[in-house]
Amino acid sequence: MTIGARLKEERERLGFTQPAFAGVAETTKKSQIDYEKDLTQPKAGYLAAIARLGADVQYIVTGERCPSSLTPDENELVDCFRCAPLAVKAATLAGLKAGANPPSNTEQQGARTQVVTGSGNRVAGRDFYGKE
Template identity: 45%
Template sequence: MIGARIKEERERLKLTLSEFAVIAGAGKRTLSDWEKGTTYPTALQLSALNTVGVDVTYIVTGQRSQAAITPEEQVMLDAYRKLPEENKKRLMVLALTGVDISSSDEKKKGKANTKVSIKGDNNTGNIATGNIKLRK
């Protein structure tokens, strides 16, 4: 089970056996053994893998961590956090609806006033007016 999840995480991050092994401070053969389930990484090796976005909680427990994100997602998150609130609202609308409300044509058509409901997350709101409820 753990071996299959290690391989799944490596493939999710689009890393080769060699790249993954170097990050973990292990040999390619060792990583192959991990993926087969014949041996397992140490806590120190799992910690090293965590630094590149490996969901260590998932590897160990089989439960996805909400905190596991790729390096690209981390860059986007860092940039998002630095944006002014108005730009965050525009980006949220674009991400959830595909509508760019910065365009005056979209505002005239009424598309900027889109009510958003994300299936399964119980998140709703009128993003254009700032009435957003994102529940964790």
């Protein structure tokens, strides 16, 4: 994913239109469009302005989310996930993935989400009790 695509993703996540985002960052709609199409790269002043809106500038530039940019409910989710047993983690990931990419109506009929644990009740190289 490109810088422009991540910038657009962050703008949409925050609920801004291109003109509104550009206005807050003191640039033009055309510049915003050019940034999102990767025709030009945003400057530091622009990135600082959108960071004040809640944009994850680290993610936009590098593709890696900044932990401090998470919302309180996202932080709670991460905390709970980290403390959960591996079986719960696997089931949670399967459920979230299924919800993020819902199947078409024809695929939904009789569809079930299954967690594949592999041999010996292991997920990602660990057993359900967190042992390696």
